[in-house]
Amino acid sequence: MNKREFLKSSGAIVAGSMISRLTPGQQQPAPRENWAGNITYSTDHVHTPVSVDEVPSIVRSCTELRALGSRHSFNRIADSTQNQISLQHLDQIEINDKDRTVTVDAGVK
Numbered sequence: 001m002n003k004r005e006f007l008k009s010s011g012a013i014v015a016g017s018m019i020s021r022l023t024p025g026q027q028q029p030a031p032r033e034n035w036a037g038n039i040t041y042s043t044d045h046v047h048t049p050v051s052v053d054e055v056p057s058i059v060r061s062c063t064e065l066r067a068l069g070s071r072h073s074f075n076r077i078a079d080s081t082q083n084q085i086s087l088q089h090l091d092q093i094e095i096n097d098k099d100r101t102v103t104v105d106a107g108v109k
Contacts, residue, residue, distance in 0.1 A: 034071045039079070041068070047085045052105075058085055070109055 032041045046068065047058045059065060066080040067087075078084070090107040 032068075032071075034073055036074065038074065039076060041079050041084065042081045043079075043084055045083045047083065048089055049085070049087070050089045052090065055085070055087075 032046070033039060034041075047062075047065075049055050049058055062083040062085075064080060064082040066078050066084050068078050068084040071078075087105070087107040090105040091109075092103075092105045093108060094103040095101075096103070
């Protein structure tokens with residue numbers, strides 16, 4: 001292999017590895033941390049239901065499940081090596097003027 005072929009081949013390999021990191025679906029998910037950044041959670045099995053109806057089926061399907069709240073804890077109480085559930089998408093607020101009540105979903109911060 002001459003110098004020119006070597007440079008072309010090695011350039012193609014380097015470029016290919018850089019492009020593969022930028023391709024959607026190939027990227028590693030960002031580590032999930034608490035708000036202070038001193039705890040990184042251990043599992044990639046995080047369930048994020050978008051409706052209240054989904055929650056019971058997630059709970060039934062997991063042998064071990066920890067709730068992942070607003071991530072303000074300085075200890076590993078919410079950490080799990082198996083499953084976590086985040087209710088962040090359950091963030092609706094309903095105001096009933098007639099009954100003078102407010103209903104707040106579990107994911108509202």
